Amino acid sequence: EIVMTQSPATLSVSPGERATLSCRASQSVSSNLAWYQQKPGQAPRLLIYGASTRATGIPARFSGSGSGTEFTLTISSLQSEDFAVYYCQQYNNWPRFTFGPGTKVDIK
Amino acid sequence: EVQLVESGGGLVQPGGSLRLSCSASGFTFSSYAMHWVRQAPGKGLEYVSAISSNGGSTYYADSVKGRFTISRDNSKNTLYLQMSSLRAEDTAVYYCVKGSRDRYFDLWGRGTLVTVSS
Numbered sequence: 051e052i053v054m055t056q057s058p059a060t061l062s063v064s065p066g067e068r069a070t071l072s073c074r075a076s077q078s079v080s081s082n083l084a085w086y087q088q089k090p091g092q093a094p095r096l097l098i099y100g101a102s103t104r105a106t107g108i109p110a111r112f113s114g115s116g117s118g119t120e121f122t123l124t125i126s127s128l129q130s131e132d133f134a135v136y137y138c139q140q141y142n143n144w145p146r147f148t149f150g151p152g153t154k155v156d157i158k
Numbered sequence: 159e160v161q162l163v164e165s166g167g168g169l170v171q172p173g174g175s176l177r178l179s180c181s182a183s184g185f186t187f188s189s190y191a192m193h194w195v196r197q198a199p200g201k202g203l204e205y206v207s208a209i210s211s212n213g214g215s216t217y218y219a220d221s222v223k224g225r226f227t228i229s230r231d232n233s234k235n236t237l238y239l240q241m242s243s244l245r246a247e248d249t250a251v252y253y254c255v256k257g258s259r260d261r262y263f264d265l266w267g268r269g270t271l272v273t274v275s276s
Contacts, residue, residue, distance in 0.1 A: 082261070082262075084262040084263065086203075086263070088203075092268075093253055093266040093267065093268050093269055094203065094253070094263075094266055095266070096262065096263060096264050096265075096266075099258070099260065099262040099264075100260070100262075105264070137202065137203055139203075139262070139263070141260075141261040141262050141263075144208075144261055145191075145193075145208040145215075145217035146217070147193075147205050147208075147261075148205060149195075149202060149203040149205060150202075151202050152202045152203075
């Protein structure tokens with residue numbers, strides 16, 4: 051099984067600042083990496099797929115990068131609605147998909 | 159409207175059974191693999207089960223293998239998860255999820271809460 055790790059567990063950021071979240075896979079997943087955002091009491095929402103492609107309706111302040119085993123999600127200027135938990139997921143090894151433990155982005 | 163709506167959650171005693179349903183609308187249900195993902199209270203996402211578009215292939219996480227059965231009825235646009243021998247650690251919100259053609263998860267339901275407790 052491919053193990054996904056995320057860092058940091060919690061990221062405290064002020065509104066308007068840049069946030070950088072990391073995700074690592076225990077073996078190469080090529081570019082088959084997605085990011086999801088989850089707000090309290092809501093279902094997760096797809097943000098990024100293919101490591102760097104924004105999903106429909108996702109603002110340009112969200113960007114993804116990386117390939118192989120190292121990936122990054124960047125939020126260029128945090129808005130109040132961006133404070134949430136972010137999960138990465140590999141979908142390279144169908145159907146053994148795995149999620150990372152999540153990074154909580156909260157208000158500094 | 160493209161959506162997934164889960165139902166069937168509730169309170170069940172340890173060792174009991176429950177069947178979850180997920181009604182799909184707004185897309186060609188029979189063309190896509192479908193998944194169940196769960197989230198225990200205050201915890202992260204756990205991938206539970208998958209089924210191919212025609213139902214011919216299924217997958218289960220080790221934590222539920224032998225106890226849960228995923229199935230689908232493409233004529234009714236409905237996904238199911240039959241859960242038996244339920245344990246306290248199965249307590250979670252269960253999400254129905256649509257897989258895209260490239261396999262990432264592009265549509266999530268709102269979830270249904272399953273509580274296993276005596």
